[in-house]
Amino acid sequence: MTPATAAAGDGPVATHCPYCALQCGMDLTPARPGVVDTDAGGRPRLPVTVTPRQFPTNGGGLCQKGWTSASVLRAGDRLTTPLVRGADGELAPATWDDALDLVAGRLAALAAERGPEAVAVFGGGGLTNEKAYALGKFARTVLRTPHIDYNGRFCMSSAAAAGTRAFGVDRGLPFPVTDLAGADVILLLGSNVAETMPPFAAHLAGARAAGGLVVVDPRRSATARLAGGAEGVHLQPVPGTDLVVLLALLHVLLAEGLADRAYLAARTSGSGDVARSVAAWWPERAETVCGVPAEDLRRVARLLAAASPARGGRGAYVLTGRGVEQSTQGTATVTAAINLALALGLPGLPGSGFGCLTGQGNGQGGREHGQKCDQLPGYRRIDDPAAREHVAGVWGVDPGSLPGPGRPAVAMLASLGTAGGPRALLVHGSNLVVSAPDADRVRERLAALDLLVVCDVVPSETARLADVVLPTTQWAEEEGTMTNLEGRVLRRRRAVEAPGEARSELWILAELARRLGAGHVPGDAFPTDPAAVFDELARASAGGPADYSGLSHARLDAHEAAGGPGLYWPCPAGPPGEHPGTPRMFLDGFATPDGRARMVVVDHAGPADDVRPGAPTYLVTGRVLQHYQSGAQTHRVPELERLVPEPYVELHPLLGTRLGVPDGGRARLASARGVVEATARWTDAVRPDTVFMPFHWGGEGSVNRVTSDAVDPVSGMPEFKVCAVSVTPVPA
Numbered sequence: 083m084t085p086a087t088a089a090a091g092d093g094p095v096a097t098h099c100p101y102c103a104l105q106c107g108m109d110l111t112p113a114r115p116g117v118v119d120t121d122a123g124g125r126p127r128l129p130v131t132v133t134p135r136q137f138p139t140n141g142g143g144l145c146q147k148g149w150t151s152a153s154v155l156r157a158g159d160r161l162t163t164p165l166v167r168g169a170d171g172e173l174a175p176a177t178w179d180d181a182l183d184l185v186a187g188r189l190a191a192l193a194a195e196r197g198p199e200a201v202a203v204f205g206g207g208g209l210t211n212e213k214a215y216a217l218g219k220f221a222r223t224v225l226r227t228p229h230i231d232y233n234g235r236f237c238m239s240s241a242a243a244a245g246t247r248a249f250g251v252d253r254g255l256p257f258p259v260t261d262l263a264g265a266d267v268i269l270l271l272g273s274n275v276a277e278t279m280p281p282f283a284a285h286l287a288g289a290r291a292a293g294g295l296v297v298v299d300p301r302r303s304a305t306a307r308l309a310g311g312a313e314g315v316h317l318q319p320v321p322g323t324d325l326v327v328l329l330a331l332l333h334v335l336l337a338e339g340l341a342d343r344a345y346l347a348a349r350t351s352g353s354g355d356v357a358r359s360v361a362a363w364w365p366e367r368a369e370t371v372c373g374v375p376a377e378d379l380r381r382v383a384r385l386l387a388a389a390s391p392a393r394g395g396r397g398a399y400v401l402t403g404r405g406v407e408q409s410t411q412g413t414a415t416v417t418a419a420i421n422l423a424l425a426l427g428l429p430g431l432p433g434s435g436f437g438c439l440t441g442q443g444n445g446q447g448g449r450e451h452g453q454k455c456d457q458l459p460g461y462r463r464i465d466d467p468a469a470r471e472h473v474a475g476v477w478g479v480d481p482g483s484l485p486g487p488g489r490p491a492v493a494m495l496a497s498l499g500t501a502g503g504p505r506a507l508l509v510h511g512s513n514l515v516v517s518a519p520d521a522d523r524v525r526e527r528l529a530a531l532d533l534l535v536v537c538d539v540v541p542s543e544t545a546r547l548a549d550v551v552l553p554t555t556q557w558a559e560e561e562g563t564m565t566n567l568e569g570r571v572l573r574r575r576r577a578v579e580a581p582g583e584a585r586s587e588l589w590i591l592a593e594l595a596r597r598l599g600a601g602h603v604p605g606d607a608f609p610t611d612p613a614a615v616f617d618e619l620a621r622a623s624a625g626g627p628a629d630y631s632g633l634s635h636a637r638l639d640a641h642e643a644a645g646g647p648g649l650y651w652p653c654p655a656g657p658p659g660e661h662p663g664t665p666r667m668f669l670d671g672f673a674t675p676d677g678r679a680r681m682v683v684v685d686h687a688g689p690a691d692d693v694r695p696g697a698p699t700y701l702v703t704g705r706v707l708q709h710y711q712s713g714a715q716t717h718r719v720p721e722l723e724r725l726v727p728e729p730y731v732e733l734h735p736l737l738g739t740r741l742g743v744p745d746g747g748r749a750r751l752a753s754a755r756g757v758v759e760a761t762a763r764w765t766d767a768v769r770p771d772t773v774f775m776p777f778h779w780g781g782e783g784s785v786n787r788v789t790s791d792a793v794d795p796v797s798g799m800p801e802f803k804v805c806a807v808s809v810t811p812v813p814a
């Protein structure tokens with residue numbers, strides 16, 4: 083084990099948590115070098131100590147994952163050297179030159195034989211802005227493939243599609259998270275922040291005190307419990323029916339004359355059609371579909387209206403999470419939530435608004451710099467000639483050489499190794515055999531490839547399937563920027579050296595580009611200094627919806643040194659003067675051609691995979707506080723593993739009794755796709771027609787072996803949240 087050396091003795095390094103989009107502030111204090119490299123228990127000593135840092139999103143707090151995040155730096159099986167699969171079928175250590183020559187040689191051969199479309203790239207929303215940008219540029223200029231997409235497709239694409247359609251631009255929260263404190267009512271749809279962003283719960287305190295926290299979730303989640311009693315309302319709909327809840331809430335507003343007519347007339351288009359379309363969703367009818375009592379629907383609509391500024395309230399917010407977005411009608415449901423917020427006159431008013439709670443550490447920035455199959459940096463469309471011209475100019479290539487749009491993640495994964503589909507895949511920052519839907523099929527597609535290359539920090543389940551594994555640096559070992567759930571651009575800073583031969587991804591891409599790109603990309607096209615990459619990213623984004631051109635590492639550092647809490651995009655370059663960034667968007671109008679928010683008619687169709695004889699139970703999936711995503715990182719943190727050591731499925735005692743699945747026994751869940759087994763936990767927090775399972779495990783406890791790969795037709799987001807299963811006991 084390499085002892086910590088970098089920056090040791092220089093005092094704490096101010097940075098942010100490696101995990102979620104709240105990006106809590108933390109200080110990393112490097113260990114003093116060379117004294118002892120193991121702790122009293124003989125475990126490798128951690129190279130940094132984590133302490134929470136006061137920052138607006140976390141108010142000085144951290145969750146258990148943040149507190150323990152340093153453990154991942156010295157995971158016992160941390161990747162410290164490239165690995166290449168040998169003739170014996172085993173992964174074995176290799177030199178960087180051998181590994182990179184092998185990858186470049188095979189990619190070049192495939193492209194020569196089958197064309198550039200034979201190679202595909204899968205990125206991640208945890209990558210820094212600099213790495214996400216470099217990866218997109220690498221795919222489009224060096225590989226010249228249209229086939230790049232990323233795990234953000236699983237995470238935020240429905241909210242992005244709905245937000246872009248309605249407002250002309252997609253920034254998860256178009257206001258600072260601290261604004262929430264002043265609202266009387268917060269409607270939280272399909273989000274369990276109490277577990278997924280624990281310090282966020284503090285921002286709900288104002289609404290709770292006013293009795294106005296409304297949580298919509300088929301489970302009585304930790305967040306739903308915050309809305310218990312006098313503090314708010316928990317609506318517990320049939321899984322996959324939130325759209326009906328929202329249509330009914332809008333129906334009540336209109337029927338009772340509670341909508342903000344002046345706002346609708348001045349700031350929106352399409353409200354007449356939407357008003358007509360919800361006429362059919364009176365609360366009693368909605369109740370028959372979503373199971374939420376009509377009286378509760380009326381009560382919540384009136385609560386929202388009373389909080390709206392138009393009716394003299396202190397303000398209200400409508401917020402969505404994955405529970406409503408990861409659905410075949412995710413875009414429609416978010417659109418209905420936006421329509422509701424617009425009818426209340428909330429978006430673009432200080433102290434009120436609509437937002438989506440972005441998930442991954444750089445879930446916001448990850449979607450802006452060109453990892454999405456249809457986008458170029460600056461959140462530009464790849465099929466827009468002006469965007470191609472601009473970005474190609476920054477890249478020093480011919481616009482005609484840039485590929486067109488590729489396929490969204492689920493379709494791209496399904497095409498791997500098929501006739502005419504890609505034969506090689508490069509994965510950066512995702513453990514997709516655990517986290518993609520219908521995971522058994524995904525595993526088959528990966529097995530059909532000629533070449534799988536995985537760049538990671540640990541041997542994830544996906545890395546273990548690779549032909550070549552490239553070890554990279556992680557959060558505390560690198561410089562860069564992250565854009566958090568509010569669109570605030572933050573500096574990630576290096577506190578410690580990476581162990582062994584792990585190398586920065588910027589270096590890995592530069593080395594591959596050098597081997598592959600000769601002739602068609604400029605020789606200096608892939609700088610390895612993150613500040614230089616950021617400067618180029620800023621130029622590429624200039625004039626686009628997500629404009630970073632007024633930002634640089636130096637400006638962000640100076641801003642922070644002066645006590646500033648980060649700068650928000652859009653932040654175009656001056657003159658005149660330095661642009662201050664945009665904490666609150668839409669105050670003067672929306673980013674649509676006419677400046678009005680577009681209201682779009684949507685209606686309910688239900689999940690693709692509905693309950694039926696043979697699969698009579700709803701399965702909903704999600705997260706638990708202690709584990710992160712596929713678990714690649716948190717399963718390597720002993721404290722967290724002790725707290726939640728194994729996969730489990732929650733079911734109601736009535737269902738458990740009826741099916742003969744006892745509390746603590748083993749349950750088997752079978753769908754049309756596959757089977758998963760886990761320990762049963764009885765709880766009355768789930769509906770008796772529904773079971774819940776977190777997705778944080780691979781192997782036989784991997785719930786994505788049963789989830790459906792049906793996707794939202796607009797966004798391409800898969801329906802992780804709801805599918806139909808049969809539940810049976812597993813004999814001991």
Ligand SMILES: Nc1nc2c(c(=O)[nH]1)N[C@H]1C(S)=C(S)[C@@H](COP(=O)(O)OP(=O)(O)OC[C@H]3O[C@@H](n4cnc5c(=O)[nH]c(N)nc54)[C@H](O)[C@@H]3O)O[C@H]1N2
Pocket residue numbers: 102103237271272273274275277278279298299300301303320321322323324403404405406440441442443702703704705706707708709710711712774803804
């Ligand atoms: N501990 C932890 N925190 C995380 C993560 C993690 O893996 N672990 N991941 C981060 C990332 S990338 C993301 S995207 C966010 C996700 O953050 P959240 O959106 O809060 O997380 P989920 O648990 O996926 O889903 C939220 C809730 O949706 C509910 N749900 C399921 N089906 C439905 C439905 O049909 N309707 C409604 N209304 N609700 C439904 C579930 O019961 C669950 O309580 O968390 C981030 N933070």
Ligand SMILES: Nc1nc2c(c(=O)[nH]1)N[C@H]1C(S)=C(S)[C@@H](COP(=O)(O)OP(=O)(O)OC[C@H]3O[C@@H](n4cnc5c(=O)[nH]c(N)nc54)[C@H](O)[C@@H]3O)O[C@H]1N2
Pocket residue numbers: 206207208209210233234236237238404408441442509510511512513514516517518537538539540542554555556557587703704705710711712713714715777785786789802803
């Ligand atoms: N059933 C079900 N499935 C889901 C969801 C759900 O709610 N239910 N949620 C979906 C959502 S919202 C998401 S975001 C996805 C997430 O699922 P994944 O895409 O699998 O996300 P992670 O587990 O965070 O994987 C990130 C990987 O990148 C590695 N890594 C960390 N830092 C770096 C780096 O700097 N560079 C590189 N190259 N690698 C790095 C980590 O070690 C890890 O192996 O899961 C989706 N899957």
Ligand code: SF4
Pocket residue numbers: 099100101102103104105106140143144145146147148149278279280281
């Ligand atoms: S809430 Fe998110 S950012 Fe904050 S400490 Fe926990 S995982 Fe890290």
Ligand SMILES: [Mo]
Pocket residue numbers: 236237238441442
């Ligand atoms: Mo996510």
